[in-house]
Amino acid sequence: MEATLRKTGALLGKDLKDVVKNPTMLVCCLLPVGFMLFYKNAVGGGMEGEAAEAFSSMLVSWSLLFTATMVASMATLNAIAEEKEKHTLRTLMLANVSAEQMLASRGLVTLLAIALVDAACYLVIGQPLAGLPAFLAIGVAGSVPIVLLSLLLGLVARDQMSAGVLSMPILVAGIAPMFAQMVDGLSDIAPYLPTGGMNELGMLLAQGELFSSDAIAPVATTLAWVAVAAVAFALLYRRLARDN
């Protein structure tokens, strides 16, 4: 147990530094904040009153979707693929580091990065600070399915090029709820997608209705996706945890 904690702790330190040192990863973490700045000022700059409030609450849920998909796909899927491509994963495995330790570190670092980026987006959007803890809780819990699925796809990817292809379903499924009102038929499916519950909860938070009966269905959807992703992860990660 002591060895597991020590190795996971060492990996956490390394992976955390890598979020800052890896330019691609850093850009992916800054992109959602940049998008929020752009949307708020370029699109929502001229809005006032109810329209501004509605747009702001939409940005709250969009920021959750952007952050979850971009950070998860980059900090897990692409990072694991890079470790395989550059053989650092092999060096770690030969140093008696287990797949569980490596995946735990990557998963925790990704959730931490998501929390930080979510917080920055929330501040940029300019929502009341009192809602920040609930926003972060929704952002982190709602991102768990995407992070677990990204970890699995990271194990499948052989290199960064294949990671780019494999990240497409994550990106499409992750941000699909954004387009629910624009595409016919998608609004019926969107609430049941992996990030659908998180999207709805974000809207409810911004409208001040998070603690109402309307939140039950999205919370249940989110928990169901967490459970599904956790079971899929537990069943598959050992089979997929192979170096090239």
Added chain:
Amino acid sequence: MAEFASIDELVADDRNVHVECSRETSAALLAAVRARYRTQRCAFVVETDRGFERDSVAAHLRFYGSIARSSVHHEDAIAHFNLRGVAKRKMGSLSPSALALVNLARASLFEPEACFLERPLSDLDAEGRAIALSWIAEHMEQGCRFITTVEPLREALLMPGVACWHEEGRFIMVDQDDDGDDDRESAYEGDEVRVLKIPARTETATLLFDPRDIDFAESMNKATYLVVRGERYQTPRTMDELEAELSRAGFFRCHRSFLVNVQKVAKVEHYTRNSFNLTLNDAARTSIPLAKGRAEEMRERYRW
């Protein structure tokens, strides 16, 4: 000829073994070593080890020190492997020679009971090779078992232990020639002029080499080669014939498989009481083995 009949037999043996083999065989050996020493402290260095390119050498070794929970401080490893000059450099910008030493420094942090090294000397310059060989010899004496895969066989002979080459699933051992008890003719005496040229064959010609141009001769896989300015030429002469001809031209049989031009020797290195190498003054600073039984004879003959 002594041999290990299979990978399992080689790994089950407790001696230090250095094998000239293909990458495929090396991978199979790695898997067998991992399986046998699963419950012991092990260190592995494989050819693909590059480290995290964005990390500095110091950060890389500090990280693996934490993973290994080593009593060897990463700064001590940096000092031991003469890496102070590159400690702040990024792993991705290291020269192959420095990277090879960083990989050995990483292995040293694990304080291994068993150590598998893939081509540990291939990328090293003369100084790096001396550091690496010294570390390997010291840890062997402390009881660490080394299994290394090398190319060419000469590198296997530089390290203490059993050198062998892989052929059709078997690992054939090279005679280590530690006794040095062959009957050798006395050195040439006399001052008459005699033509002395050593033939070597290429596809289209027979080359005749002046002994002064030959760095050393080595026998490998039942063939004899002359090494001239870093190039290798096969000669029809046997090692015994070459020794008889070349001893009067200043050549010395430093190992059963090697005949060295003593004028080209720049340094005699000894890492432990039983481990000697000769470093030549050629461009590659080539190291060749000096059998311990012949080291004393060489010292007496040349009064070093």
